[in-house]
Amino acid sequence: MQTAHTVSQVREVVRGWHREGLSVGFVPTMGNLHSGHISLVREAMARCDKVVVSIFVNPTQFGPNEDFDRYPRTLDADAAQLVDAGAALLFAPSVEEIYPLGQNQTWVDVEGLGDYLCGANREGHFRGVTTVVSKLFNIVQPDVAVFGEKDFQQLAILRRMSEELLFPVKIVGAPTSREDDGLAKSSRNGFLDESERKLAPLIYANLQKLRSDIEQGARDFRNLEQRYTERLNTAGFQVDYLTIANASSLAPAAKNDTDLVVAVAAKLGKTRLIDNVSLAVVDNP
Structure with a gap:
């Protein structure tokens, strides 16, 4: 597995795959990976020749009283799991790499679907999600992107975003992974x-x-x-x-x-x- 920390590194690798006629799957994550994440990677591998996994704790989807600072960063352990799973490329950028101009003035916002459920009490959360995923789609240029159905609202919003902005990406929802007692893995x-x-x-x-x-x-x-x-x-x-x-x-x-x-x-x-x-x-x- 290759590891990239910059946009240019990812684009260079993916361009090479595309020149070879290989399909590219993508699984965006915030890291601290568990078997549920790995099931998404395997779903992408079943559909594509090469799989890219991003690990990026995205600050713009956290509210002021949420857990951005204490969100676990376990990059070395995550990378080991991805090697075992067979991922081809890990993209682990810094905040400055994804937001190079500092505070964004350009946002992607899906109206309507974000007004309910989590969106009702987490102002700006889904705007942060859709903006960072659109950036990642532009960077990785995947053919397929896999998301978990546990985040049902997020999946619905990203599907609408992808359709309306004409991203050439097939959005795949993977079933929720659960512990033996039924708790959704998170x-x-x-x-x-x-x-x-x-x-x-x-x-x-x-x-x-x-x-x-x-x-x-x-x-x-x-x-x-x-x-x-x-x-x-x-x-x-x-x-x-x-x-x-x-x-x-x-x-x-x-x-x-x-x-x-x-x-x-x-x-x-x-x-x-x-x-x-x-x-x-x-x-x-």
């Missing part, structure tokens, strides 16, 4: 203490129960949201949102919507966890 899980880690799987367990309620005919979505929010809060979480949404618009679902996503964000101690489940309502009463 770098932030490492912030949980022992008691919090035991509670954390209740998020997915309640999402499954809520999905089952809908599949069995429950259609008062606002009541379901309130009931399951109260369950999680009583269990020790601080729920930011628990929403039954239209899977396309991400707006709160109406009774006649058929493609749904149930999404949740909740704090456990100081750690913010997110998860979701999707379902298609076949027989809407």
Whole structure:
């Protein structure tokens, strides 16, 4: 595996692959890799000849009271995992390399989809995500980019961005990787203490129960949201949102919507966890 720290190094390597007629897959990450990230790399490898993985903790997607400074930086351990996984190129730039003029004056902002779920209470978060991913797409020039479905809203926004800005990149969503007890794998899980880690799987367990309620005919979505929010809060979480949404618009679902996503964000101690489940309502009463 090659390692590059500059834009020019990445472009030189990728140009060589393209001249050889090789397809290029891309997995953007913020590092502190776990097996969920590696599953994205393997998905990209199954689709492409060469795979680039970026590790960049992007400051513009963190709010003023969020965990940018304490976000784990584990580049050497991450690189070892990527070598084992078979990645061809690691791109690990500095902040100055990605934002060479300092504070950006040019932003990529997808309107509408970012107004709900995480976007409702994290002003500027998705603008930071879409801006940095558009920069990375311009740098890497991939044929395929793979993102995890755990970040459902992010995936939907990046798909819309890519379509509307005519990026020649196929966006692939990979299923959420989970621990044996159902907890969605996340770098932030490492912030949980022992008691919090035991509670954390209740998020997915309640999402499954809520999905089952809908599949069995429950259609008062606002009541379901309130009931399951109260369950999680009583269990020790601080729920930011628990929403039954239209899977396309991400707006709160109406009774006649058929493609749904149930999404949740909740704090456990100081750690913010997110998860979701999707379902298609076949027989809407």
